[in-house]
Amino acid sequence: MRVIRGSWHKKVALAAAVTMVTSLGQIAPTNAASKANNLVIAISEFDSGWCLQDSPGGEQILAKNQVTETLMTTNDKGKTVPYLAKSVENSADFKTWKLTLREGIMFHDGEELTAATVAANAAGNLGLNPVIPAALPAIAWQDALGGVTSLAQFAAKVQPLSKYVIQFNLPAPRPLFSELWAGGRASLWSSKTLQNKQCGQTVGAGTGPFKIQSKGVDKAKTVLEANTSYWRKGADGKSLPKAKTLTFLTIVDGSQRRNALLKGQADMATFGSTGGLVLNEMKKDKGITLFEGPRDTTWSFHLNSAAAPFNSKNARLAFSFGLDREALAKVVAKGNAEPGYCFGATYHPYNLSNGGKKKCAPSDLAKAKQYVAAYQTETGKQLAIVLPTTESQESIKLNQAVCNMMIKAGATCTLMPPVTATAYILRGFALQQQVSNFNVVFGYSSSFADLFSRKTNLELSGFRFTNPGLAACFQTAVETNSKAKYQECVGVLHGDAYWVPAWTEATFIASGKNVVFSDGLLPSGGKRREIDAKFDFATITVSG
Amino acid sequence: MKFLGAGLILVRALVVLFLVTFMITVLVRLLPGDPVDTLMPFATDEGREQLRSELGLNINIVQYYFRWLGDFVRGDFGQWYASTGDGGGVPIGQMLGVALPRSLFLMFYTMVFSLALALPIGIFLGYRADTRIDRTISNAMFALSSIPSFALGLSLVYILGLRLDLLPVLGYVPFTESPGEHFKSMVLPVLSLSVGLIAGFSRLLRVDTIATLREDFVTMASSKGLSNGWILWRHVLRPSSATLMTSAALQMGGLIGGAVVIEIIFALNGFGMLLNTAIVTRQYLAIQSLVALIAVAFIFFNLVVNVLYAVVDPRVRSARG
Numbered sequence: 074m075r076v077i078r079g080s081w082h083k084k085v086a087l088a089a090a091v092t093m094v095t096s097l098g099q100i101a102p103t104n105a106a107s108k109a110n111n112l113v114i115a116i117s118e119f120d121s122g123w124c125l126q127d128s129p130g131g132e133q134i135l136a137k138n139q140v141t142e143t144l145m146t147t148n149d150k151g152k153t154v155p156y157l158a159k160s161v162e163n164s165a166d167f168k169t170w171k172l173t174l175r176e177g178i179m180f181h182d183g184e185e186l187t188a189a190t191v192a193a194n195a196a197g198n199l200g201l202n203p204v205i206p207a208a209l210p211a212i213a214w215q216d217a218l219g220g221v222t223s224l225a226q227f228a229a230k231v232q233p234l235s236k237y238v239i240q241f242n243l244p245a246p247r248p249l250f251s252e253l254w255a256g257g258r259a260s261l262w263s264s265k266t267l268q269n270k271q272c273g274q275t276v277g278a279g280t281g282p283f284k285i286q287s288k289g290v291d292k293a294k295t296v297l298e299a300n301t302s303y304w305r306k307g308a309d310g311k312s313l314p315k316a317k318t319l320t321f322l323t324i325v326d327g328s329q330r331r332n333a334l335l336k337g338q339a340d341m342a343t344f345g346s347t348g349g350l351v352l353n354e355m356k357k358d359k360g361i362t363l364f365e366g367p368r369d370t371t372w373s374f375h376l377n378s379a380a381a382p383f384n385s386k387n388a389r390l391a392f393s394f395g396l397d398r399e400a401l402a403k404v405v406a407k408g409n410a411e412p413g414y415c416f417g418a419t420y421h422p423y424n425l426s427n428g429g430k431k432k433c434a435p436s437d438l439a440k441a442k443q444y445v446a447a448y449q450t451e452t453g454k455q456l457a458i459v460l461p462t463t464e465s466q467e468s469i470k471l472n473q474a475v476c477n478m479m480i481k482a483g484a485t486c487t488l489m490p491p492v493t494a495t496a497y498i499l500r501g502f503a504l505q506q507q508v509s510n511f512n513v514v515f516g517y518s519s520s521f522a523d524l525f526s527r528k529t530n531l532e533l534s535g536f537r538f539t540n541p542g543l544a545a546c547f548q549t550a551v552e553t554n555s556k557a558k559y560q561e562c563v564g565v566l567h568g569d570a571y572w573v574p575a576w577t578e579a580t581f582i583a584s585g586k587n588v589v590f591s592d593g594l595l596p597s598g599g600k601r602r603e604i605d606a607k608f609d610f611a612t613i614t615v616s617g
Numbered sequence: 618m619k620f621l622g623a624g625l626i627l628v629r630a631l632v633v634l635f636l637v638t639f640m641i642t643v644l645v646r647l648l649p650g651d652p653v654d655t656l657m658p659f660a661t662d663e664g665r666e667q668l669r670s671e672l673g674l675n676i677n678i679v680q681y682y683f684r685w686l687g688d689f690v691r692g693d694f695g696q697w698y699a700s701t702g703d704g705g706g707v708p709i710g711q712m713l714g715v716a717l718p719r720s721l722f723l724m725f726y727t728m729v730f731s732l733a734l735a736l737p738i739g740i741f742l743g744y745r746a747d748t749r750i751d752r753t754i755s756n757a758m759f760a761l762s763s764i765p766s767f768a769l770g771l772s773l774v775y776i777l778g779l780r781l782d783l784l785p786v787l788g789y790v791p792f793t794e795s796p797g798e799h800f801k802s803m804v805l806p807v808l809s810l811s812v813g814l815i816a817g818f819s820r821l822l823r824v825d826t827i828a829t830l831r832e833d834f835v836t837m838a839s840s841k842g843l844s845n846g847w848i849l850w851r852h853v854l855r856p857s858s859a860t861l862m863t864s865a866a867l868q869m870g871g872l873i874g875g876a877v878v879i880e881i882i883f884a885l886n887g888f889g890m891l892l893n894t895a896i897v898t899r900q901y902l903a904i905q906s907l908v909a910l911i912a913v914a915f916i917f918f919n920l921v922v923n924v925l926y927a928v929v930d931p932r933v934r935s936a937r938g
Contacts, residue, residue: 291715338787
């Protein structure tokens with residue numbers, strides 16, 4: 074009996090060993106991504122909803138925008154130009170907008186892009202589709218169309234004039250209305266998709282170069298396949314997309330995204346400035362090419378002027394002057410960001426730097442100390458700052474650094490217990506935090522920042538209650554699109570330190586050695602607008 | 618009598634399961650913040666009320682618990698809530714179909730590898746207790762067990778993945794897709810988790826082996842002229858394994874949901890990562906079902922160990938009758 078059992082054990086062990094050895098022997102290289110024309114992109118964000126009512130982060134929008142497309146887009150010079158639309162006309166008072174669509178554009182489910190499809194998407198954006206509940210994006214659309222709560226109101230303001238022409242009648246002048254159709258979140262889904270509760274979760278038909286193959290079940294992997302009847306052609310006249318599949322793989326850890334590129338397990342990867350150490354390593358890596366987008370996204374602190382201590386201008390100015398922006402850019406991005414003395418890049422309407430010559434919100438420790446003392450004289454209390462954080466290491470590290478700066482200026486400073494990013498945003502909007510850190514100023518357009526500076530329900534800093542005149546100033550700026558008016562309003566924003574710019578950063582995309590770019594999309598070292606959520610993977614291939 | 622004993626064990630397990638899942642329900646309800654604010658922050662009042670009803674927030678906790686339990690035992694773990702509300706999310710069962718096999722493989726390979734090394738090391742150290750070699754290896758094991766698994770993981774990635782180019786640095790390949798790639802993808806995570814376990818297991822076994830070696834039956838076996846190897850493997854290992862088995866069972870339950878850091882580093886995205894994402898995004902139903910599954914795993918592995926006690930140690934068998 075003993076002999077038999079011994080023999081049985083040995084046989085099993087031998088069989089297992091043989092299986093292991095033979096199976097390990099099957100593998101020659103370990104670079105799983107390097108299969109010709111199957112592009113693997115490493116991102117840090119997990120799968121989220123892609124439908125109209127969802128608010129995915131930048132990397133998920135990047136993935137979504139390979140499936141869906143927008144009526145308008147932003148060109149290299151920052152101008153909003155037609156994309157799925159063929160042309161755009163507006164009345165002299167900027168209240169009537171007529172969009173003519175390209176003909177023959179097909180969604181992945183066989184539906185043709187028509188004015189009716191655009192109307193269905195507009196209804197969804199406004200929160201009028203019962204399948205898709207109202208959400209964050211609806212605020213921007215409701216703001217532009219002046220409050221649309223019924224289908225009758227909708228019919229009066231959104232009118233398909235023919236199969237390919239649709240007209241929008243706005244209640245107030247909106248010179249930048251077409252920008253609403255250019256944003257990464259404003260891409261179009263087929264009408265059938267918009268009637269499916271799974272819209273953007275596991276299914277969804279857009280007009281983009283790739284179709285959804287699998288999404289939503291594995292939260293760390295989204296696979297897209299080529300749309301063989303895609304409408305756009307490459308510069309060589311050949312069909313797009315060039316890759317057969319795109320796989321978006323979630324790798325949370327930045328150093329592992331870099332390792333995946335080095336090993337060939339991923340072909341491309343995205344990074345933010347906050348991954349400063351990894352970015353600096355990649356600049357030295359052979360076989361990795363790092364592309365940096367324009368440094369035009371400003372992270373700013375929004376001070377809650379509706380409650381103590383930042384209802385005091387002295388406290389706000391103490392915070393603004395106390396912020397050592399040089400040090401902050403080093404702490405946050407290890408040199409991969411600019412100190413944010415002004416909002417956005419020089420071409421943004423909120424930027425007052427006069428071509429980079431002026432520091433709109435200078436750092437000055439001596440002045441910060443003066444304002445801390447002035448606050449104490451004003452209120453009889455020491456300036457006590459409490460900074461909220463999210464659960465991310467970056468947020469905690471950033472706020473610890475800011476706290477040290479405030480303590481140096483003579484204030485007291487503590488960190489609130491960390492919460493999720495969503496809870497942070499929700500508390501910030503409800504003015505339950507003294508301070509919130511957001512990036513509402515980016516790119517060329519002021520549309521997004523305008524949402525927060527006027528009459529929507531995104532309070533953010535509460536200055537509308539303490540300075541309604543400033544909110545009215547921004548309203549006029551939006552309706553006239555006057556640069557001078559913007560300069561006047563943003564001057565007060567800086568002067569009274571309601572929004573305090575902190576640092577200005579870019580988005581990075583890194584590629585491995587097997588990636589082949591065509592159409593001159595990414596010249597080496599080039600800084601192009603494509604390094605953002607509208608990055609176009611259709612012209613990229615990967616060699617085997 | 619045997620059936621009665623087995624029945625009692627089963628009833629005890631069910632009572633524990635009931636208490637644990639009810640406690641989870643209560644704790645999930647006590648989590649700060651309104652889940653509706655997180656899942657549908659910009660919904661209308663009507664939409665919010667509808668979601669509240671779907672999540673069972675408008676009924677009392679006991680009613681809600683039994684509604685959930687009914688679904689759970691039928692294998693319906695609920696939905697991963699989407700902004701489109703009920704019917705718009707992905708069934709958690711489907712997501713488990715992706716995540717659970719990864720964690721089970723990770724747990725299985727880690728335990729097999731850890732025990733395969735810990736058993737001979739533990740027996741050997743017990744046999745050579747208080748010698749120089751015992752002290753040297755024990756100290757080395759102690760040092761190894763103090764290295765956090767994530768630090769070890771990243772070091773292994775650098776050495777075995779990047780410098781020596783032997784293994785993939787991350788990712789998971791299903792066994793059915795390619796057995797070779799599958800094993801390769803599991804080597805680094807398994808090594809990262811195993812080193813601490815090997816150290817712990819071997820130290821436990823060493824202590825029990827030392828105690829067993831002092832028993833009369835070992836002296837008897839030795840006096841009969843049996844070889845040391847035979848005595849150690851046939852007569853000493855089994856009665857020395859009780860503590861090791863208990864520890865292993867707890868580790869198995871823990872590894873299913875608790876290897877989150879390793880899952881993040883190696884982008885395995887198994888059960889632990891799914892639970893972590895559920896907590897971060899306040900997927901209340903998912904948290905409840907996933908934690909309940911971990912509790913089931915703990916209870917199951919403890920039941921198995923209870924049975925194994927009797928198999929490996931005749932004294933336990935005879936005591937149970």
